[in-house]
Each structure stands twice: as C-alpha cells, then as structure tokens.
Amino acid sequence: xxxxxxxxxxxxxxxxxxxxxxxxxxxxxxxxxxxxxxxxxxxxxxxxxxxxxxxxxxxxxxxxxxxxxxxxxxxxxxxxxxxxxxxxxxxxxxxxxxxxxxxxxxxxxxxxxxxxxxxxxxxxxxxxxxxxxxxxxxxxxxxxxxxxxxxxxxxxxxxxxxxxxxxxxxxxxxxxxxxxxxxxxxxxxxxxxxxxxxxxxxxxxxxxxxxxxxxxxxxxxxxxxxxxxxxxxxxxxxxxxxxxxxxxxxxxxxxxxxxxxxxxxxxxxxxxxxxxxxxxxxxxxxxxxxxx
Amino acid sequence: xxxxxxxxxxxxxxxxxxxxxxxxxxxxxxxxxxxxxxxxxxxxxxxxxxxxxxxxxxxxxxxxxxxxxxxxxxxxxxxxxxxxxxxxxxxxxxxxxxxxxxxxxxxxxxxxxxxxxxxxxxxxxxxxxxxxxxxxxxxxxxxxxxxxxxxxxxxxxxxxxxxxxxxxxxxxxxxxxxxxxxxxxxxxxxxxxxxxxxxxxxxxxxxxxxxxxxxxxxxxxxxxxxxxxxxxxxxxxxxxxxxxxxxxxxxxxxxxxxxxxxxxxxxxxxxxxxxxxxxxxxxxxxxxxxxxxxxxxxxxxxxxxxxxxxxxxxxxxxxxxxxxxxxxxxxxxxxxxxxxxxxxxxxxxxxxxxxxxxxxxxx
Numbered sequence: 001x002x003x004x005x006x007x008x009x010x011x012x013x014x015x016x017x018x019x020x021x022x023x024x025x026x027x028x029x030x031x032x033x034x035x036x037x038x039x040x041x042x043x044x045x046x047x048x049x050x051x052x053x054x055x056x057x058x059x060x061x062x063x064x065x066x067x068x069x070x071x072x073x074x075x076x077x078x079x080x081x082x083x084x085x086x087x088x089x090x091x092x093x094x095x096x097x098x099x100x101x102x103x104x105x106x107x108x109x110x111x112x113x114x115x116x117x118x119x120x121x122x123x124x125x126x127x128x129x130x131x132x133x134x135x136x137x138x139x140x141x142x143x144x145x146x147x148x149x150x151x152x153x154x155x156x157x158x159x160x161x162x163x164x165x166x167x168x169x170x171x172x173x174x175x176x177x178x179x180x181x182x183x184x185x186x187x188x189x190x191x192x193x194x195x196x197x198x199x200x201x202x203x204x205x206x207x208x209x210x211x212x213x214x215x216x217x218x219x220x221x222x223x224x225x226x227x228x229x230x231x232x233x234x235x236x237x238x239x240x241x242x243x244x245x246x247x248x249x250x251x252x253x254x255x256x257x258x259x260x261x262x263x264x265x266x267x268x269x270x271x272x273x274x275x276x277x278x279x280x281x282x283x284x285x286x287x288x289x290x291x292x
Numbered sequence: 293x294x295x296x297x298x299x300x301x302x303x304x305x306x307x308x309x310x311x312x313x314x315x316x317x318x319x320x321x322x323x324x325x326x327x328x329x330x331x332x333x334x335x336x337x338x339x340x341x342x343x344x345x346x347x348x349x350x351x352x353x354x355x356x357x358x359x360x361x362x363x364x365x366x367x368x369x370x371x372x373x374x375x376x377x378x379x380x381x382x383x384x385x386x387x388x389x390x391x392x393x394x395x396x397x398x399x400x401x402x403x404x405x406x407x408x409x410x411x412x413x414x415x416x417x418x419x420x421x422x423x424x425x426x427x428x429x430x431x432x433x434x435x436x437x438x439x440x441x442x443x444x445x446x447x448x449x450x451x452x453x454x455x456x457x458x459x460x461x462x463x464x465x466x467x468x469x470x471x472x473x474x475x476x477x478x479x480x481x482x483x484x485x486x487x488x489x490x491x492x493x494x495x496x497x498x499x500x501x502x503x504x505x506x507x508x509x510x511x512x513x514x515x516x517x518x519x520x521x522x523x524x525x526x527x528x529x530x531x532x533x534x535x536x537x538x539x540x541x542x543x544x545x546x547x548x549x550x551x552x553x554x555x556x557x558x559x560x561x562x563x564x565x566x567x568x569x570x571x572x573x574x575x576x577x578x579x580x581x582x583x584x585x586x587x588x589x590x591x592x593x594x595x596x597x598x599x600x601x602x603x604x605x606x607x608x609x610x611x612x613x614x615x616x617x618x619x620x621x622x623x624x625x626x627x628x629x630x631x632x633x634x635x636x637x638x639x640x641x642x643x644x645x646x647x648x649x650x651x652x653x654x655x
Contacts, residue, residue, distance in 0.1 A: 024398065031395045039383040042424065113379035117440070120343050122368040123396040289347070 025124035032118075032131020033138075036105065040139060047139060050101065054094040054147050061086050061214060062154060072218055073251040080155060081248065087156045088168070088240040089213030092233060094143055095176030096208060098136045099183035100200030105132055106187030107196035115287075126284045133180040140176040144169060159245030168243030171268045175236040178275035185283040213237045217255050229258035232271035238264035296321040296448050296479035297342060302351035304337055304503075311337040312348065313503035319481060319496070321447075324474050326494025327483040328596065334503040335483035336376065339452045342481065343373045356448045356479075369397070372441030374451045380436050382426040386417050389425060393440045404443075411439040415469065431462030438469060449473070449480045455489060467492060487593050499599050507599050514595045522560045522588050523571055528581035530555055536580045543571055555583075 040047060066082045074081035106129070109115050118128045148156075148169075158165045187196045210220075210227055211234040217225045228234055241247050242264055253261050260267030297319040304312040311334045319325040327335050340346040342353055344364035353360035356370040380389045387408050394404025412421045415435040420428060425436060434454060441449060454470070455463040470493055474480055484490050490497050491511045498508040507514060523543070527536050533550060540548055540559040548559030561567055568587045575582060 028396060031392055035381060035384060035388075035392050038388065039381070042383045112382075113375045114381060116340075116345055116375055117373070117379040117393070118396070119345050120368060120371065120373040121393065121396045122365055122398060127396075 021124070025127060025130070028124040028127030029130035029134060032127050033134040034131075036132055036135030037138060040135065046101070047142065050097065050139065051143055051146055053097070054090055054143065055150050057093065058086075058090050058147070058150060058154065061090065065214075069215055071248060071251075072216055073248045083155050084157065084244075084246040085216075085241070085248070086214065087151045088237050088244060088246055089208075089211075090151075091144060091147060091169075091172050091240060092175060092213055092237045093204075093208045094147060095140050095172050096179045096204050096233065097201075098140045098176045098180040099186070099204065100197050101139065102132055102136050102180040102183030103187035103190075103196035103200035104183075104193045105136075106184055107190055108193040110188065111191075111193060119287075125288060126280070129181075129184045129280075129283050129287055133177060133184060136180045136183075137173060137177050140180075141173060144172065160243060164243045164245070167265075168240040171236055171239050171243070171265070171272075174272040175233070175268065178272040178279070181276055181279035181283055185279050185286060188283060188286040207231065207233055211237060212261075222256075225256050226258070229254055229256050229261045232260075232275065235260040235264050235267040235271050239268040295319045295323075296356055297325070297481055298352075298354040299338070299342065300352045302338065302341055302353065303349045304341060304346065305349055310503045312341065312351075315351070315500070315503065315505055317481075317498070317505075319479055321479050322477045323495040324480040324482060324493055326490030326497040327481060327500055328485070328487065328490050328497055329483075329500035330485065333500045335500055336452055337503075338500070339373075339450050339481065339483060343371055343450050344368055369444070370446055370448055372444070372446040372449045374434075374438050374441040374449070374454055376453045376456060380425045380433060380440060383424055385422045385424050386412055386428070386436050386439075387421045389436060390439060390443060394443045397444045399444070407443055411442060415439045429462070430458055431465060434458060434462070434466055435469065438466070442473070445478075447477075447479060449478050451480065451482045453483055453485065455484070455486065463489075487591065487596055499596065501599070507595070515590045517595065520560055520590070521562060521564065522558050523568060524584075524586055524588050525557045525571075525575070525582055526584040527555045527557070528583050532580045533557065535578050536575060536582075539571065539574050539578055539580065542574070543567060558588075561587075 062079075062083055066079050066086070069082050071081045071085050074085075106115075109118075109128075115128065183196075183200050186199050190196050190199055210224055211217075211231045212228060213233070217228045217234075220228060238253065238261055247253075253264070255261075260271070295318045297317060299315055299317040302312045302315040303310070313334075315334070315338055317325065317338075327338065329335050337346065341348045342355055342360060344360055344367050347361070355367050358366045358370065360367050380386075381392075384392065390408035390411055391401075391404045394407050395401060397404075399407065409421075412418050415438065417432060417435060417439070420432060425433060428436065438451075438454065441451075451470070455466050458466065467489070470480070470482075474493070480493075482490070482493060495510065496508065497511055497514055498505045499514070500506065507517065509517070523540065525536055525540065527533055530552065533552060533555060536557055537548065537550055540557055543561055543563075544559035545562055546560040548557060550557050565587060568585070572582075572585060575585075
C-alpha cells in the first residue's frame with residue numbers, strides 16, 4: 001500500500017512530516033493571517049469605510065447629543081465631561097464591528113470555495129479562523145489608532161499613566177478579538193456574505209446601546225439598568241473609562257451594584273475570555289463540518 | 293488490494309435527498325475515472341466525501357491506501373483537489389496563492405516559493421505570476437486552481453468539473469494539461485457533464501444519477517451498450533425500400549428498422565467504413581438510388597440520454613431494461629448486481645466484473 005504514495009511521484013516534492021500540533025497550528029494561522037492582511041491592503045475601501053463609521057459616531061454624539069446629555073456629577077452644560085465619557089464607549093463599539101468583518105470574510109471564503117480548498121489541505125483545523133481573527137485584530141488596532149487621534153483632536157484627554165492607557169486599549173482589542181469569533185461562527189452559519197454582514201451587525205446595536213457606552217445607565221428603566229450593567233460590553237467600556245481616567249470623581253461605579261461594574265477590569269478580561277472559549281469552540285466545530 | 297481510490301456503499305443524505313445512495317468505486321492506480329452525470333446526480337458529493345470534506349452516513353472510502361474516515365489528515369497529504377469554483381484567492385497574485393497553499397501543505401517557505409515558481413512556468417502563468425488572480429481570465433484561473441492542487445505532486449487527484457464554463461479553446465488547453473499530468477502516473481477522478489471530456493480523458497467512465505452508479509465501463513463499452521454501429525440509408529424513391537432492406541439484411545448483425553415515411557432504413561452492423569463501402573456498391577449494383585448513407589456510431593450523449601433519461605422518467609427496472617434490449621444480458625445484471633453488493637458489502641468484488649460481462653454480452 002505504501003507503493004501508492006511513492007509510485008506516482010513525478011517531482012521530488014512531498015509534504016514534509018507533519019509538525020507537532022501546536023507549532024503547526026501557530027504557523028498555519030500566521031500564513032492565513034498574512035493572506036488576509038494582504039487582501040486588506042488590496043481592498044483598502046473596507047478599512048476606510050470601517051473608519052468612517054466610528055468617526056461619524058464620534059462627531060455626531062459629541063456635537064449633536066453631547067450638549068443635551070448630562071453626566072451625573074459633572075458640571076451641567078460642560079461638553080468636555082461628555083466627550084471624555086463618550087470615547088471609551090465609541091472605542092468599544094468600534095471594536096465590536098470586527099464581528100461583521102470576520103463574518104463577511106469567512107462567508108465569502110465559503111461561497112467562493114476557498115474554505116473547501118483549505119479543508120482539503122493537511123493544515124491545522126482552527127487555523128483558517130484564527131488567521132482571520134488575527135488579521136481582524138490588526139485592522140481593529142489600526143482603526144483604534146486613527147480614532148484615538150480624531151478623539152484627541154476634538155478634545156478627548158486621558159488622565160492616567162501611559163501604561164494604564166495602553167492597558168485600556170489592550171482590553172478593547174481583547175473584546176474585539178472575542179467578538180470576531182462570534183463573527184466567524186456567523187460567517188460559517190449563513191449562506192451569503194451579505195447575510196453575514198447584516199447578521200453580524202443587527203444584534204450589535206441593542207448590545208452596544210443597552211449599555212453604559214453612550215449614556216449613563218441612571219436614566220434607564222430599572223430592568224434595563226440590570227441588563228446594561230451585566231452586559232459584557234459594558235464591562236470593557238467601564239474598564240477602559242477607568243484606565244483612561246475618564247470617570248467622574250464621586251460618582252458610584254454601579255447603579256444596581258452589579259459585580260462587573262464594581263470590578264470592570266477583571267470583569268472585562270473574564271467576559272472576553274469566556275466569549276473566546278465558547279465561540280472559538282463552536283466555530284471550529286462548525287468549520288470541521290462546514291458544507292458550502 | 294483496492295485501487296488508489298476505493299469506495300464501498302457510500303451513502304449520504306441531506307434531509308430527504310439521498311445525494312449518495314450506495315456508491316461503489318474502484319479506480320486502479322495511474323488511471324482516470326470519469327464520473328459522468330447531470331447536475332445534482334451526486335458527483336460533487338462523492339468528491340467531497342473522498343476528499344475528507346464531508347462525512348458519509350454510511351460506507352467505506354480508501355484513498356491512496358489510507359482510510360478516509362479514520363485518517364483524514366493523512367489523506368489530505370496525498371491528494372490534490374481542484375474544484376468547480378476555481379478556489380483561488382482573487383486578491384492574491386498567482387504566486388502568492390501557490391506559496392500559501394504550499395505552506396499550508398506544511399512545506400518550508402523556501403520550498404513553497406521554489407515550487408510556486410516551477411508551477412507558474414509549467415502552467416504558462418509566468419507572465420501573470422505577480423498580478424492578482426482577479427485580473428486573470430477564466431482559463432488562467434482554472435490553470436492556477438489546478439496548479440494549487442498540484443503543489444505537492446499528489447499521487448491522487450480529484451477534479452470536480454474542471455472545465456465547466458470555459459470556452460472551447462481554454463477547455464482544450466486544460467485537457468492538454470490534464471493529459472500530461474495523467475501521463476505522469478497520477479490517479480485521477482474527474483467529474484464532468486461533458487461527454488466529450490470523459491471520452492477524451494478517462495480510461496473508465498461511470499454514469500451517476502440520483503446518487504447511484506447506473507453504468508460503468510470504458511467509453512467504447514458504454515457506447516456499445518446503446519447498440520453499437522449502425523448503417524443508416526435514405527433511399528430516393530419509396531419503391532426502392534424493399535430492395536434496400538434486402539441488401540441491408542445481408543450485411544446486418546441484427547434486426548433493422550424501416551421508416552417508410554422518411555424512406556430511412558437502419559441496421560446494426562460491425563465492420564466500420566469498409567463495410568459501408570461494400571453496402572454502397574451492393575446498393576448501386578441493385579439499382580437503388582440513395583439520398584444519404586452513413587455509418588452512425590453512438591456518442592456518449594446517446595449513452596447518457598438513454599441511461600439517465602429513462603432513469604429520470606420511469607422506474608429503474610424499465611430504464612435498465614431498455615438499455616439491455618440493445619446490449620445483451622450483461623446490462624440488466626450490472627445494475628442488479630451493484631445493489632446486491634452494496635448490501636452484502638463484499639470488499640474484493642471488483643466493479644470491473646460488470647464491464648467484462650458487458651463486453652462479452654455485446655461481442
């Protein structure tokens with residue numbers, strides 16, 4: 001039976017012995033990530049449109065809503081307080097949009113038969129998805145840099161050490177990475193890239209609005225206050241706000257006494273890791289049986 | 293020992309649809325099996341099962357000596373797949389696509405680069421190597437897709453409708469490439485809707501419909517099943533029909549037909565062009581004036597239509613019965629036997645046995 005593998009060899013090239021599971025998995029993921037980054041450079045529209053939306057949100061919220069939204073504890077009519085309050089929310093919302101990108105990208109690969117190609121190769125099973133989510137992480141980081149510059153230009157300031165500010169951005173990126181796994185699962189589950197885009201976006205609106213991102217939860221009905229404060233998304237917003245020094249002195253962290261609001265940094269890490277663990281498992285399982 | 297591609301009793305259902313309904317295959321090493329069938333016949337499903345992309349509900353599959361269900365990752369190292377949709381990344385260049393595939397076959401970066409350069413030359417993509425695949429023509433994309441499937445010179449190749457949608461010139465070009473590949477000893481399973489393609493490239497052909505293999509054999513054997521060669525004559529005057537019929541009976545190898553309204557006579561023969569010349573001489577001698585005469589050989593199209601056409605419209609029994617009327621007792625047996633084998637699951641029973649009996653039945 002071994003003759004079958006050796007006989008037909010016209011060229012001396014055979015796949016080398018398979019490496020160990022982990023190093024193969026890392027290498028394959030990087031190969032796929034590189035492929036997705038090259039695509040990103042060749043289709044810059046995607047990155048550019050990905051930037052316009054959060055910039056629009058920053059401008060709209062700051063200048064349209066900002067004047068009318070009162071942050072409890074802040075001087076009435078002071079626009080600077082809302083600007084500082086808002087940015088962590090906008091940053092967090094922006095990173096969750098990676099979901100739609102990952103979903104659409106993977107659905108497109110399925111549609112075009114690339115997933116079949118990958119699945120027929122002796123590569124690590126999770127690498128196609130990990131490579132995609134890693135590339136999205138790079139894109140998200142770029143978007144955050146541009147957005148931070150815009151925010152600084154319109155008056156956003158941080159009040160903590162550089163290390164803390166960077167830690168804040170790290171938590172935001174971790175959340176974005178976690179959400180791109182949700183996107184990966186959506187992308188594998190729908191039939192078309194269009195469905196993945198809309199399927200990846202619609203649920204993000206209630207998720208990001210029923211939170212502490214854009215307005216303080218104080219003004220919400222009691223029931224929504226609980227939802228908002230237990231919302232995984234709120235934990236990262238609160239954590240980033242704390243690490244940026246954008247909280248307002250003397251205002252209690254939580255309205256309902258929810259644990260994640262009392263310990264936002266720890267809660268943010270836990271939530272993100274739980275999302276990654278659950279959705280990575282589901283997505284990789286789905287990938288194994290994916291049928292285009 | 294089973295062939296390089298071996299399947300036994302493969303069943304796969306999607307909801308109510310039995311995409312594969314007990315498929316047996318045995319492709320000897322170094323040969324090409326053409327899998328012929330209409331859209332939705334189960335060809336792609338069969339390829340997906342054999343290339344580890346899909347788990348069958350039941351059955352056994354062995355590729356390059358490796359059990360597909362038990363060791364899918366080992367199988368993946370020994371196969372190349374070229375799909376229906378030309379699965380290359382259109383935003384990568386030809387070279388980048390091939391390097392990526394090489395690396396995912398676990399080659400080192402340097403080897404992958406070297407191999408990519410070789411393949412680009414071999415597939416006449418050298419000039420376009422550093423352009424994105426988006427700018428390629430349909431034929432170039434298929435060539436790139438094929439090159440991607442050949443990165444590790446796999447001993448077993450699967451091509452799912454490799455030329456669907458290509459213009460005749462590009463199809464011809466791809467056929468040349470495939471023939472070259474097969475000459476190098478690669479075992480190939482090729483699905484196609486084009487009979488000409490199967491005729492041209494495949495050593496053996498199996499016709500698939502409704503998830504079942506409904507016929508198999510070489511192209512000639514399958515053609516023979518639909519009646520073999522026949523002489524068709526159209527006489528000028530109706531009154532000559534009787535004489536012409538008499539002449540043809542002298543040469544015929546079976547019952548002929550006469551269609552008075554079209555003045556056409558048809559009779560099965562053996563002997564080819566030489567015999568045709570004799571028929572013409574004899575008709576001339578007997579004073580029969582002819583409008584048209586010709587030797588008709590059935591095309592694979594005839595085979596295809598007679599097999600799948602009946603199967604689609606009438607019960608299975610009728611379908612194979614109609615085929616058997618022309619070709620002899622071997623045919624009816626082949627379908628029945630296949631079903632039995634599916635149930636009993638006898639491993640060593642080679643499908644070739646059917647073909648042999650077909651041949652004997654005809655000759």
